[in-house]
Amino acid sequence: xxxxxxxxxxxxxxxxxxxxxxxxxxxxxxxxxxxxxxxxxxxxxxxxxxxxxxxxxxxxxxxxxxxxxxxxxxxxxxxxxxxxxxxxxxxxxxxxxxxxxxxxxxxxxxxxxxxxxxxxxxxxxxxxxxxxxxxxxxxxxxxxxxxxxxxxxxxxxxxxxxxxxxxxxxxxxxxxxxxxxxxxxxxxxxxxxxxxxxxxxxxxxxxxxxxxxx
Amino acid sequence: xxxxxxxxxxxxxxxxxxxxxxxxxxxxxxxxxxxxxxxxxxxxxxxxxxxxxxxxxxxxxxxxxxxxxxxxxxxxxxxxxxxxxxxxxxxxxxxxxxxxxxxxxxxxxxxxxxxxxxxxxxxxxxxxxxxxxxxxxxxxxxxxxxxxxxxxxxxxxxxxxxxxxxxxxxxxxxxxxxxxxxxxxxxxxxxxxxxxxxxxxxxxxxxxxxxxxx
DNA sequence: TTCAGAACGGAATGCTTCGTTCCGTTTGAC
DNA sequence: GTCAAACGGAACGAAGCATTCCGTTCTGAA
Numbered sequence: 245x246x247x248x249x250x251x252x253x254x255x256x257x258x259x260x261x262x263x264x265x266x267x268x269x270x271x272x273x274x275x276x277x278x279x280x281x282x283x284x285x286x287x288x289x290x291x292x293x294x295x296x297x298x299x300x301x302x303x304x305x306x307x308x309x310x311x312x313x314x315x316x317x318x319x320x321x322x323x324x325x326x327x328x329x330x331x332x333x334x335x336x337x338x339x340x341x342x343x344x345x346x347x348x349x350x351x352x353x354x355x356x357x358x359x360x361x362x363x364x365x366x367x368x369x370x371x372x373x374x375x376x377x378x379x380x381x382x383x384x385x386x387x388x389x390x391x392x393x394x395x396x397x398x399x400x401x402x403x404x405x406x407x408x409x410x411x412x413x414x415x416x417x418x419x420x421x422x423x424x425x426x427x428x429x430x431x432x433x434x435x436x437x438x439x440x441x442x443x444x445x446x447x448x449x450x451x452x453x454x455x456x457x458x
Numbered sequence: 459x460x461x462x463x464x465x466x467x468x469x470x471x472x473x474x475x476x477x478x479x480x481x482x483x484x485x486x487x488x489x490x491x492x493x494x495x496x497x498x499x500x501x502x503x504x505x506x507x508x509x510x511x512x513x514x515x516x517x518x519x520x521x522x523x524x525x526x527x528x529x530x531x532x533x534x535x536x537x538x539x540x541x542x543x544x545x546x547x548x549x550x551x552x553x554x555x556x557x558x559x560x561x562x563x564x565x566x567x568x569x570x571x572x573x574x575x576x577x578x579x580x581x582x583x584x585x586x587x588x589x590x591x592x593x594x595x596x597x598x599x600x601x602x603x604x605x606x607x608x609x610x611x612x613x614x615x616x617x618x619x620x621x622x623x624x625x626x627x628x629x630x631x632x633x634x635x636x637x638x639x640x641x642x643x644x645x646x647x648x649x650x651x652x653x654x655x656x657x658x659x660x661x662x663x664x665x666x667x668x669x670x671x672x
Numbered sequence: 673t674t675c676a677g678a679a680c681g682g683a684a685t686g687c688t689t690c691g692t693t694c695c696g697t698t699t700g701a702c
Numbered sequence: 703g704t705c706a707a708a709c710g711g712a713a714c715g716a717a718g719c720a721t722t723c724c725g726t727t728c729t730g731a732a
Contacts, residue, residue, distance in 0.1 A: 258700075261708065283690055294710035295692085305691065394641075401638045405619030412665055419655040424615045426653050427608075431645025439640050441633040451626055472729075475679065497719055508681035509721085519720065 267291050268298060272312050277348060280355040284308070310360040316352040317369045320344060324376035333387035337380050338429055344403060345421050351407035357452035370453075391434045397444035402428050404449075481505050482512060486526050491562060494569035498522070524574040530566040531583045534558060538590035547601035551594050552643055558617060559635050565621035571666035584667075605648045611658035616642050618663075 271291035275282045284305050288295045302308040327340030344350055377399055384390035405428070406421045485505035489496045498519050502509045516522040541554030558564055591613055598604035619642070620635045 258707085260700095264708090284692090285690075288710095294708095296694090296709055296711080299692075300708070398637075398641070401623055401634060402641075404622050405638060408618050408622030409615055411662060416662075420615060420658055423612075423653050423655045423657070424619060426651075427612070427616075427645035428641060429645070430650035431641035431643070433650070436644035436647070437640075439637050441637045443637070444634055448625060448630075472678090478679090498721090499719075502681095508679095510680055510682080510723090513721075514679070 264293060264297060265301065268293065268301065269312065269315065272308060273352065276309070276312065276356065277352055306360040309356050310363065313353055313356045313360070314366050314369070316349050317366060317373060319347060320349045320353070321369060321373050321376060323347060323349065324373065324380065328376065328380060333383040334389040337384035337390065340380050341402065341425060342422070345406045345425055346418055348407070350403040354404060354407060354452065362453060388434060391432055391436055393439050393443070394432055395443040397446060397449060400449040401444060478507060478511060479515065482507065482515065483526065483529065486522060487566065490526060490570065491566055520574040523570050524577065527567055527570045527574070528580050528583070530563050531580060531587060533561060534563045534567070535583060535587050535590060537561060537563065538587065538594065542590065542594060547597040548603040551598035551604065554594050555616070555639060556636070559620045559639055560632055562621070564617040568618060568621065568666065576667060603648060605646055605650055607653050607657070608646055609657040611660060611663060614663040615658060
């Protein structure tokens with residue numbers, strides 16, 4: 245799994261193949277982001293390659309989806325780590341959400357859940373992701389900027405809500421999600437009335453990952 | 459399209475058939491709410507009837523979906539009208555959102571869009587629905603409780619976001635959506651920082667209704 | 673009591689969609 | 703010049719699903 249930022253100046257079949265690795269994964273991301281039930285042929289077409297180029301790299305559709313999702317999980321973790329470097333507690337929290345929403349990482353992982361059996365490595369990445377979010381929420385809450393009754397799992401609700409917003413134009417989609425996120429951040433700021441109902445519990449939003457069934 | 463609240467004390471085949479009308483529509487609502495691409499057989503099974511009982515009432519799948527969606531639109535309008543009767547401007551606005559979220563009306567209409575060609579009557583209902591929402595938003599804004607930069611179309615974003623939240627248990631889903639809605643309402647209250655980006659324009663969220671293709 | 677047919681259950685049908693495989697071709701590498 | 707990695711894309715076979723068809727049940731009126 246080569247680094248997408250590699251830019252090998254090599255020519256020839258080998259280099260072409262290496263570049264295709266990234267091209268195919270990018271195409272798969274775009275296609276399945278648009279329609280989680282898209283056929284594999286759509287990915288090949290989008291990447292501008294034949295179907296066999298896909299099957300040379302992945303054992304089957306499930307394998308491709310798993311790889312794609314794993315990749316998304318790593319991006320999620322990276323976003324959280326980057327955001328955590330921000331000194332201001334609230335800016336770190338808000339910046340994290342903006343990164344994840346912009347990168348559209350959440351919709352990928354959520355909509356693909358259940359279409360493959362996850363690996364243990366993915367499980368570890370998920371745990372790490374959760375720890376990072378927990379840290380960001382904790383910092384924001386301790387700073388007094390985040391309302392005290394907001395919990396880590398509220399972030400999941402929030403991301404799911406933002407991911408649901410979509411219009412045909414991707415750029416406009418990002419703008420609208422940003423706007424929606426701004427409303428949510430305003431609502432998460434300390435000072436509002438108490439939130440109703442029992443807060444989402446740990447693992448309550450993981451149900452998509454538990455079974456392989458539809 | 460019989461009123462679901464009818465309770466004919468009649469027995470016999472005729473009465474059974476009349477009751478089935480409502481049973482089937484309710485089953486269809488539950489099934490397609492759970493999975494918008496569910497097969498028609500799932501509806502029949504859920505309703506506890508045979509497939510032919512369905513085809514006796516509807517010309518085909520598209521006809522059933524259209525009827526179901528039309529029904530949802532009417533429920534949406536009814537919710538808006540009920541909420542508008544509330545004298546307090548903010549309570550009317552918030553109450554409307556709670557009704558729609560609780561009844562899960564929005565997800566039905568949104569996820570089914572594009573699977574059938576709408577009737578003119580549905581178009582009229584949609585216009586009426588929009589006018590009602592516009593009125594509620596206007597009242598809330600004039601009362602000073604709603605932030606001035608929120609527009610009618612933000613309600614669409616908000617409802618879409620809430621509809622995206624779901625867990626296996628329907629009751630818990632409602633609770634979580636209510637919680638999410640509370641955050642959003644807190645964020646919509648006047649006093650926050652300005653919302654970014656151009657606000658959603660009229661018709662910008664109607665794209666699902668314009669084409670029949672996927 | 674009889675019987676025409678409304679209402680129904682569910683198997684059978686035919687079509688579409690898709691994942692996967694297979695085979696002939698191209699093109700660097702040595 | 704030869705070999706095989708990489709490919710393109712047609713072909714295959716399975717699965718899912720909308721719709722139709724037919725035999726059965728039971729009501730309601732004569």
